[in-house]
Amino acid sequence: MIVGIPRALFYYKYWPLWENFFKEIGIKILTSPPTNKKILQLGLEKAESEICTPVKIFYGHVAHLVENRIVDAIFLPRMVAVEKPAYTCPKFLGLPDMIKATFPDIKIISEDFNRKLGAKRFYSSFIRLGTTFGANLIEAVQAFVSAQNTYKKFLKLLCREIPYKAAASIIKTEKSPQNTYIAAAKKLKIGIAAHPYNIYDEYFSLNLLKKLERMGVSYLTPDNVPHRIWSRLSRRLPKFLFWTYERELIGSAFYWFEQKKIDGLIYVMSFACGPDSIVQYILEDEAKKYGIPMLTVVLDEHAAEAGLLTRLEAFIDMLRRKKQ
C-alpha cells in the first residue's frame, strides 16, 4: 500500500513527524512534488474560487496524486488543535470533508488531532493511526516516539536560528549542522512573519527567501522562535488570540521587536486568508509602537515576480538607509 502525502499546508510544518512515523510503521509514502504550474492549475480547477490560495494548492497536490494513480490512499489529518487553548484554522478543520466532497473516488485516511480534548486523546490519535495501517500497539507507540524525537530534533535545529531549508537537509541527510548558516552580525536582518506553507513553497512565494538571500539579507522566520517564547509573548494581546499559527506569528514578532533582533518585518500572507487579515492589522499596529518598518506582501495565484522584486528592493533599500 502506498500512501500519498500532499506537499502543502501542514506538510511544511509536520513533515519530519509524518514521514518518520510512516517509515517506522513500514508504510510506503509518496510525497507530491514541489508546487509547479501544473499543480496550481489543477488546484484552480478543482477548488472553490473564493478560497485562499494555499488551500487551492492543496487541492492541486491531491489532484496530482489522484491523477498519477500510484497511491492507494491519501493521508489527510484533521488538525483541529495542536495546543489546548487555540484552534489551527477553520479550513484545516474542514479540509478532509472538502477533499472528500471534491474527490469522491480516492480513499482518504484521516484522523482527528485535537489537543483540546486532552493530551491523552491527542497522542492516542497517533496510535489509532498506526493501528489502522496494521501495526500493533507496541509498534505504533515505538513509531510515534521515534517520529516525535526526529521532529523535536528538527525543532531544536530551527530554534538555533538555522534556516528551515538547511535544517531540513540536516534532518534528511543526518549530517551535523555547519556554522556557516548562522548569519553574520553586520548583515541586515529581517523578520518574516508568515506561515510555513506560504514562504517555503517556492513556486507560490516566488522564491521570496532566495531573493532576500541574493540581496545579502539574513532573515528569521517564526520557526526560529521556540514555542515557549512565542506562546508567552503572544498572550500580551489584550484578547487571547485563538489561532495557533497566528499566535506563533505575533509572538515571534514580539520576540524580535523586544530583543532588537530585526531591522524590518515582512508579513507574507495569501489572498483571502481569514485569520491573517485580522492579525496583519494588529501586527502593523504593534510594529508602529516599536518603530519597526513593516512590509505586507499579499500573494495569490496571479502574483508576479517583477512586482514583488520591486517592492522588496525598495523596502530593503529603505532599511539600509535607515540603518546607516
Next chain:
Amino acid sequence: MKLTFPHMGNACIIVGDLLDRLGIEYVVPPPSTNRTLELGVRYAPEMACYPFKVTLGNFIEGIEAGADAGIMVGGVGPCRFGYYAETQRRILHQIGYKIPMYILEPPTAHPIKFYRTFKQLAPKRTLRDLWRALKVSWKKAVYIERIEAESLKIRCYEKNRGDTTRARNRAVKLLEKAFLEKEIETAFKEGLELLRNVPLEERVAPKIGIVGEFFILLEPFVNFDIEIALGEMGFYIERAIYLTDWLNPGAKTPVAGHSKDEVLKAARPYLSHFVGGDGRQTIGHTIIYIKEGFEGIVHLLPFTCMPELIAKSILPKIASDFNIPIIHFVIDEQTGRAGIQTRLEAFAELVRSRHLKGFYPKKEKINWIETEKAIPVGVTYR
C-alpha cells in the same frame, strides 16, 4: 456613558430593550446605509470579511450620533468573529475615537470575564437582575422572530403584494412598544392576528430554503431583502438562522424549527467536524430542507468567510447527490442589487419550471389552510 452597538437584523430592538431594563444608556446607530459601508471599508483591513466592515461603520456612525462606548459580543474561535471587537477597538482608537469597547464573552466559556464586563456596565445591578431582564427581553426576541418566520411562510400566498410585509412591520412595532411581560404576550397575539388577517389565495408555491452566514441572513441591508424578494416572487421560504437560535443554540424549540442536534446529525455524512461559525449548520439545514421537500436552496455568505467557504466546497456534492439547485451569493462591498436580482430571478425561474414539470414525484401540495395551521396559537416560550 452611552453605549452603541452594531446592527444585525432585529438585534437593535432586543439589545435596546435589555439595556432599557438594566437602566443603561445607549444610542442606536442609524440604520445601515451606503455611507455606513463606505466608512467601514475605508478603515477596515482590506481582506477583513464583509460583516466586519459593516459593523465597523455602525460603530463610527453610532459614535457620531453621540455614543461614547461600544458593546460587542466576543467569541472563542475559530471564526474571525471572535476577534472583531478587539480589532475594531484598535481601528477606532487609531482613527481618533478613543472609546472603551466592552466585549461580552460567552458566559459559558469565560464566566468571570462576562461577570466583570457586566459589572462595569451596570455596577448597581446583580446577575439576578440581569437574569430577570433577560428572561423578558428574550421572550420579546423570540416572539419577534416567530412573527418574522411566519411572515416568510405566508408571503407567497398573499393576494395583494406587500400586505404581509406591512402586517409584519406593524406586528414588530407592536412588540417593540410592549414592555411588561403580559403586554408582550398580548402584542404577540395581536401580531399573529394581523398576519392571519392578510388576505391569502391558493397558489403554486415551491419551497425554497435560505441558509448561510448569520450576519448576512439577518441584516436586510446586507442581503438586499432577499427573503422578501423571493416571497413576492411566490416562494414559500424558510430561513435556517434566527438571532435567538444563534444566541442560544441549545434551545428546545428553536424559531427555525430544527434543534441543533437534529441539524448536526443531518450534516454528519458530509461534514463530520465542527468548523466554526455556522458551516456545519449550513450543511445540516440544507439536507434537512431537501428531505422535507424543498426544491431550491439559497446559500448566502460574505466574501472570504472561512466556515461558509468550507460549506460552499461541500454543497456542490450535495446538489449533485440530491439533484437539487443550490445558488450561492457571495456578498461583499462590491455586490450590487441588480446583479443579485438578476441571478435570483433566473434561479427562481429554474425552481419554478422544475416544480411545474413535476420533477419531484412525491411532492406535497401546500395550501393556505395548512399554512394557517403552521401558526401556533398562543405559543408559549419553552
